[in-house]
Amino acid sequence: MRKIILNEKDMPDFYYNVQVDLPEPLLPPLHPVTREPIKADDLKPIFPQSLIKQETSDEREIEIPKKVRDKYLSYRPTPLIRALALEEYLNTPARIYYKHEGISPAGSHKLNTAIPQAYFNSIEGIRSLTTETGAGQWGSALSMACSFFNLKCKVFMVKASFEQKPYRRILMELFDAQVLPSPSSTTESGRKTLETDPNSPGSLGIAISEAVEEAVKNPDTNYALGSVLNHVLLHQSIIGLEVKKQLKLADESPEILIGCVGGGSNFGGLIAPFVKKKIKNNQIRLIAVEPSVAASLTKGIFEYDYGDTMGFTPLLAMYTLGHNFVPPPIHAGGLRYHGMAPIISNLYKNKIIEACSYDQKSIFEAARIFAKTEGITPAPESAHAIKKAIDEALIAKEEKKERTIVFLLSGHGYLDLSAYEKNREIN
Amino acid sequence: MRKIILNEKDMPDFYYNVQVDLPEPLLPPLHPVTREPIKADDLKPIFPQSLIKQETSDEREIEIPKKVRDKYLSYRPTPLIRALALEEYLNTPARIYYKHEGISPAGSHKLNTAIPQAYFNSIEGIRSLTTETGAGQWGSALSMACSFFNLKCKVFMVKASFEQKPYRRILMELFDAQVLPSPSSTTESGRKTLETDPNSPGSLGIAISEAVEEAVKNPDTNYALGSVLNHVLLHQSIIGLEVKKQLKLADESPEILIGCVGGGSNFGGLIAPFVKKKIKNNQIRLIAVEPSVAASLTKGIFEYDYGDTMGFTPLLAMYTLGHNFVPPPIHAGGLRYHGMAPIISNLYKNKIIEACSYDQKSIFEAARIFAKTEGITPAPESAHAIKKAIDEALIAKEEKKERTIVFLLSGHGYLDLSAYEKNREIN
Numbered sequence: 001m002r003k004i005i006l007n008e009k010d011m012p013d014f015y016y017n018v019q020v021d022l023p024e025p026l027l028p029p030l031h032p033v034t035r036e037p038i039k040a041d042d043l044k045p046i047f048p049q050s051l052i053k054q055e056t057s058d059e060r061e062i063e064i065p066k067k068v069r070d071k072y073l074s075y076r077p078t079p080l081i082r083a084l085a086l087e088e089y090l091n092t093p094a095r096i097y098y099k100h101e102g103i104s105p106a107g108s109h110k111l112n113t114a115i116p117q118a119y120f121n122s123i124e125g126i127r128s129l130t131t132e133t134g135a136g137q138w139g140s141a142l143s144m145a146c147s148f149f150n151l152k153c154k155v156f157m158v159k160a161s162f163e164q165k166p167y168r169r170i171l172m173e174l175f176d177a178q179v180l181p182s183p184s185s186t187t188e189s190g191r192k193t194l195e196t197d198p199n200s201p202g203s204l205g206i207a208i209s210e211a212v213e214e215a216v217k218n219p220d221t222n223y224a225l226g227s228v229l230n231h232v233l234l235h236q237s238i239i240g241l242e243v244k245k246q247l248k249l250a251d252e253s254p255e256i257l258i259g260c261v262g263g264g265s266n267f268g269g270l271i272a273p274f275v276k277k278k279i280k281n282n283q284i285r286l287i288a289v290e291p292s293v294a295a296s297l298t299k300g301i302f303e304y305d306y307g308d309t310m311g312f313t314p315l316l317a318m319y320t321l322g323h324n325f326v327p328p329p330i331h332a333g334g335l336r337y338h339g340m341a342p343i344i345s346n347l348y349k350n351k352i353i354e355a356c357s358y359d360q361k362s363i364f365e366a367a368r369i370f371a372k373t374e375g376i377t378p379a380p381e382s383a384h385a386i387k388k389a390i391d392e393a394l395i396a397k398e399e400k401k402e403r404t405i406v407f408l409l410s411g412h413g414y415l416d417l418s419a420y421e422k423n424r425e426i427n
Numbered sequence: 428m429r430k431i432i433l434n435e436k437d438m439p440d441f442y443y444n445v446q447v448d449l450p451e452p453l454l455p456p457l458h459p460v461t462r463e464p465i466k467a468d469d470l471k472p473i474f475p476q477s478l479i480k481q482e483t484s485d486e487r488e489i490e491i492p493k494k495v496r497d498k499y500l501s502y503r504p505t506p507l508i509r510a511l512a513l514e515e516y517l518n519t520p521a522r523i524y525y526k527h528e529g530i531s532p533a534g535s536h537k538l539n540t541a542i543p544q545a546y547f548n549s550i551e552g553i554r555s556l557t558t559e560t561g562a563g564q565w566g567s568a569l570s571m572a573c574s575f576f577n578l579k580c581k582v583f584m585v586k587a588s589f590e591q592k593p594y595r596r597i598l599m600e601l602f603d604a605q606v607l608p609s610p611s612s613t614t615e616s617g618r619k620t621l622e623t624d625p626n627s628p629g630s631l632g633i634a635i636s637e638a639v640e641e642a643v644k645n646p647d648t649n650y651a652l653g654s655v656l657n658h659v660l661l662h663q664s665i666i667g668l669e670v671k672k673q674l675k676l677a678d679e680s681p682e683i684l685i686g687c688v689g690g691g692s693n694f695g696g697l698i699a700p701f702v703k704k705k706i707k708n709n710q711i712r713l714i715a716v717e718p719s720v721a722a723s724l725t726k727g728i729f730e731y732d733y734g735d736t737m738g739f740t741p742l743l744a745m746y747t748l749g750h751n752f753v754p755p756p757i758h759a760g761g762l763r764y765h766g767m768a769p770i771i772s773n774l775y776k777n778k779i780i781e782a783c784s785y786d787q788k789s790i791f792e793a794a795r796i797f798a799k800t801e802g803i804t805p806a807p808e809s810a811h812a813i814k815k816a817i818d819e820a821l822i823a824k825e826e827k828k829e830r831t832i833v834f835l836l837s838g839h840g841y842l843d844l845s846a847y848e849k850n851r852e853i854n
Contacts, residue, residue, distance in 0.1 A: 002500040005432055073429040074508065074802060081501065085575070103530050105802035107841070147799050148512075167594070170844040174798055371601055372574045375501055375532035414534070414841040417597040 002084060004097075004246040006077035011069070014061035016237040017054075018272040018343060019230060023279060023350040026230070026342050027317035030304055038314050046215045046223040048124040051117065054231040062234065064116070071115045071148055075104045076238070080246035080406075085373040087393070094396035094403045095252070096389055099243050099270065100376070101410050108379065108411030109266045110141035110226055113235035117224045118145035128152035128221040130214045132182065132207030134262070135161055135333035135381065136168025137411055138226030143177035156182035156190075156210040158336065159202035160329035167415045182207035189213050189310045203326045204263075204337045205309035212312045227263025228307060228316070228341045236269020243406060244273050254284060256392055258407040260384035261288040261297065261355070262334050264341030266410040271353065278352055286353040287392075288344065289384040291363070294327040296320055296340045297348050297355035305339055318345040330360050331419030332380035334411075356388060363387045364423040367413070379411035380419055429511060431524075431673040433504035438496070441488035443664040444481075445699040445770060446657060450706060450777040453657070453769050454744035457731060465741050473642045473650040475551040478544065481658040489661065491543070498542045498575055502531045503665070507673035507833075512800040514820070521823035521830045522679070523816055526670050526697065527803070528837050535806065535838030536693045537568035537653055540662035544651045545572035554647040555579035559609065559634030561689070562588055562760035562808065563595025564838055565653030570604035583609035583617075583637040585763065586629035587756035591849075594842045609634035616640050616737045630753045631690075631764045632736035639739045654690025655734060655743070655768045663696020670833060671700050681711060683819055685834040687811035688715040688724065688782070689761050691768030693837040698780065705779055714819075715771065716811040717784040721754040723747055723767045724775050724782035732766055745772040757787055758846030759807035761838075783815060790814045791850040794840070806838035807846055 019026065028037035043052045054062060064072070083096040101109035121129060129151055133139030139155040146153035155177050162169060162181040169179045180186060182202045183193040189209035193200055200206070208225070215223035225232060247254055257274060259267030271278075271286045278284050290297055296319045305320040307313035318339045321327075325338040340348075347353045363380065366387035371377045378386060389407040396403040413420065446453065455464035470479045481489060491499070510523040528536035548556060556578055560566030566582040573580035582604050589596060589608040596606045609629045610617040616636035620627055627633070635652070642650035652659060674681055684701060686694030698705075698713045705711050717724055723746045732747040734740035745766045748754075752765040767775075774780045790807065793814035798804045805813060816834040823830040840847065 002497070003435060005434070007432070008430060070429070070511075071802075074512075084497075085501075105804075111802075144802050148802070166848075167841070167844040170848045171804065171841075174795065174804065174844075174847055176799075368601065372603075375498075375538075375571050375575070377532075377598065377601065412841075414594070414598075414839075415844075417594040417601075417842075420601055421597045 002082055004080040004250050006242060006245055008073055010245060011072060011077045012064065012238050012241040014063050015234045016241055016273045017057055017060055017062055017234055018237065018275050020058060020060045021276045021279065022343070022346050023352060024346065026346055029314035029316050032306065032311055032314055035315065046212060048120045048126060048222060050120040050124065051231045054234055055229060065119060068116045068119050077242045078103055080243060083374055086370060089369065089373045090390065090393050090397065092393040092397040093400060094393040094405050096393055097406045098409045099239060099406065101239065101408065102376065102412035106141040106144050107415065108137040108141065109236060109239060109269065110138045111144065112238055113226065113232045113265065114141035114145035115148065116235050118142065118149045118151055121222050122149040122151055126151065126220060126222045128154070129224045130154045130211040130221060131224045131226065132156045132204055132211045134158050134204050134336050136165050136415065137334050137379065139177070139179065140168060140171050142224055142226065143172040143175035146177065147175040153177040154214065155179045156184060156207040158182055158204060158207050158333060159200065161333040164418060165415060182210050184210060187213045201329045203309065205323055208308035209310035209312055212308060227265040228339065230343060232265050233268035233272065233341055233343050236265045237272035239269040239408065240272045240274060243270065252404050254404050254406045256285045256287060256403065256405045258287045258289060258385045258388045258405065260335060260381050260410060261290055261340065261344065262337045262381065264344035266408055268341055268344055270408045275347065275352060287388055288353055288355045289388045290355060290357040291330055291332055291335045291384060292357040292359045293330055294321065294336050295357040296338060298357050302345060302349055307339060316342050318342050319348060331416065331423060332384065334381040358384055358387050360423065364420065366390050377413040378409055379413045380416055382410045429509050431507040431677050433669060433672055435500055437672060438499060438504045439491065439665050439668040441490050442661045443668055443699045444484055444487055444489055444661055445664065445702050447485060447487045448703045448706065449773050450779060451773065453773055456741035456743050459733065459738055459741055462742065473639060475547045475553060475649060477547040477551065478658045481661055482656060492546060495543045495546050504669045505530055507670060510801055513797060516796065516800045517817065517820050517824065519820040519824040520827060521820040521832050523820055524833045525836045526666060526833065528666065528835065529803065529839035533568035533571050534842065535564040535568065536663060536666060536696065537565045538571065539665055539696070540653065540659045540692065541568035541572035542575065543662050545569065545576045545578055548649050549576040549578055553578065553649045555581070556649055556651045557581045557638040557641045558651045558653065559583045559631055559638045561585050561631050561763050563592050563842065564761050564806065566606065567595060567598050569651055569653065570599040570602035573604065574602040580604040581641065582606045583611060583634040585609055585631060585634050585760060586627065588760040591845055592842060609637050611637060614640045628756045630736065632750055635735035636737035636739055639735060654692040655766065657770060659692050660695035660699065660768055660770050663692050664699035666696040666835065667698060667700045670697065679831050681831050681833045683712045683714060683830065683832045685714045685716060685812045685815045685832065687762060687808050687837060688717055688767065688771065689764045689808065691771035693835055695768055695771055697835045702774065702779060713780040714815060715780055715782040716815045717782060718757055718759055718762045718811060719784040719786045720757055721748065721763050722784040723765060725784050729772060729776055734766060743769050745769050746775060758843065758850060759811065761808040785811055785814050787850065791847065793817050804840040805836055806840045807843055809837045
């Protein structure tokens with residue numbers, strides 16, 4: 001079987017809350033000013049009640065509302081595909097599977113959380129959402145989801161990506177979103193940044209500051225984050241839940257699960273339902289792949305840090321490169337983040353997951369191999385996972401082991417083709 | 428059920444040859460010089476034997492080779508999706524379904540014929556294929572298919588599209604294709620055209636001349652056409668065969684089938700297995716939608732004409748605007764063709780199918796409605812089919828009829844976003 005397809009009725013009805021399986025409890029977020037553990041009320045200016053509740057829920061399963069399920073069904077369940085042509089090219093005894101989130105109409109896994117976030121905000125009377133976007137994957141997803149639920153959407157897009165990826169901006173505008181290059185002159189945070197560095201390429205941290213500032217100022221406006229937070233990883237667990245069912249259908253027991261990490265949401269969603277088993281019998285490896293220029297797990301330290309650059313957000317206990325860190329403009333804009341999701345940080349600190357990093361050149365080489373064999377042009381972010389999958393398949397070849405490797409193809413690269421071209425020039 | 432999904436084992440094993448169902452036989456193609464009916468041998472310099480045989484086959488079913496099926500399985504069967512959100516927006520009693528060929532890794536239905544064409548050429552010892560491309564959909568598909576079967580690929584891309592769509596070029600180059608803007612100075616046909624009009628925006632007709640010239644000159648090089656010919660429509664019949672199965676699963680009896688037409692291949696593939704029923708009981712409408720600026724069915728005449736501009740190809744009996752016709756640069760580059768597939772022309776002449784045309788402004792409006800409701804950004808070509816589906820759904824609303832409408836979403840528009848932006852400026 002080349003593609004493992006689930007029926008619509010087999011799409012999960014519940015999200016899987018990995019918080020209940022963590023080896024030690026998450027450290028509480030701290031208030032950015034008082035540095036006391038924050039209360040639910042502190043988050044009310046920017047998030048709806050239902051998401052705040054999900055953020056600290058101790059229930060293992062959280063129901064997916066019917067209206068969210070209906071929207072998911074336009075593209076979910078997504079296929080799990082056996083990479084037969086890639087295996088043949090590598091001449092490996094390993095069986096490589098990829099979960100293809102790139103068939104989402106927004107082009108990536110980000111729609112999995114954009115839909116419930118827009119939905120929960122809409123039923124709590126919010127009229128408008130603000131957000132930041134790096135590569136544009138998250139901004140596209142939220143623009144689309146806001147259009148589904150009749151919300152306005154304002155997107156602060158990291159300037160480096162804004163300039164590299166005009167198509168992403170056009171796509172967001174097609175869904176009536178307002179898109180501003182960040183740092184912008186429309187917020188205090190943006191103006192402050194521009195005063196220091198008028199040519200700042202921007203960063204996710206700065207863009208988050210701008211979006212949060214805007215949401216705090218306007219009562220009918222909330223903020224939406226595309227990664228890092230527990231409720232975001234919760235929504236992404238639909239990926240892992242589907243993969244688990246699909247692997248069972250294929251009669252496969254996965255030995256290695258791989259995902260790229262920026263804030264950690266796609267990887268977090270993939271591994272969520274596998275963590276319990278990992279802790280129990282240690283017969284599976286869970287591997288997070290970072291870009292070497294923004295490697296918070298492998299080069300950062302575990303400490304309380306702000307989620308944004310200006311220090312508006314609560315302090316999170318996480319691996320971080322420092323909230324002032326501005327990574328060089330790389331093409332995988334979605335991975336240019338200084339911190340890591342607290343859940344992923346917790347799992348890494350407790351050695352439940354592994355991490356590794358690659359430079360840009362090597363991941364584009366992997367992307368080209370994948371495109372030419374499997375025919376799918378991957379997002380540069382996803383290419384990090386591909387690179388690791390290829391490396392593990394080659395190790396399996398050397399060791400003559402029939403290993404089952406699953407990686408997450410988080411998005412397609414049709415809107416990143418200029419990055420492919422630029423990277424070719426570099427090589 | 429929102430999506431009607433077929434299992435891999437339900438993917439058709441045979442193509443459906445609609446030639447056997449035509450109300451009158453196809454008129455034979457004529458030799459471009461002698462104007463005598465061509466013989467199979469006349470086509471040998473540019474096509475492999477197996478495709479020449481398919482071109483005039485009188486078998487109803489033609490087996491799909493295993494290696495072609497294997498490659499199809501990376502994306503086929505494609506889903507048939509109920510456009511619930513669009514229906515709700517239109518407040519129509521009609522049930523609208525779309526067959527989503529945009530999930531193909533090349534972004535459109537074109538891969539359905541690119542794969543078998545590359546395969547049949549490769550097993551007959553050909554090393555290299557030439558072709559033309561309008562919007563870039565066909566060029567992308569053939570580049571990808573050539574990469575699957577280790578063939579070189581040279582693509583003459585209509586200059587207007589080459590300039591409007593750099594991402595398409597980059598995608599083809601990612602699969603190692605050589606891409607030249609047409610008219611180019613590398614062929615006699617190109618040079619002749621440039622002498623007359625140095626600023627020619629190009630056309631499919633000119634690009635075909637260039638590609639054919641190159642194939643005729645080189646013995647290990649063949650030519651591949653992405654539409655018009657009988658064997659191309661044959662390969663696309665896999666679309667209609669799947670739709671037929673899917674509608675049966677959904678317990679639906681379609682009353683209207685809609686597809687856009689340039690050369691006629693996606694529409695031809697959609698309707699192939701429905702023509703027999705149409706002729707028998709006339710209880711289904713088959714509607715071809717053209718752009719008003721290149722409306723060969725509704726504004727052309729039925730006569731023998733060349734497939735290309737320079738008169739290298741055989742003369743085909745078809746509706747045509749004249750082989751010298753150069754349509755104005757419109758964004759739906761894939762529909763800028765002067766002629767129409769002989770099979771579609773035959774069906775139109777015999778009133779088995781209907782045709783209508785729309786201008787650019789109205790199809791982009793339809794595309795925006797579809798994107799905002801269904802979340803999928805359609806190719807401008809496909810937007811022609813969407814526009815007609817919307818109009819028919821509104822008629823059903825007026826007549827208070829629960830009509831079942833199926834249209835073909837031939838491709839996604841991620842690489843056409845600059846056209847969306849330009850069109851917004853026009854409005």
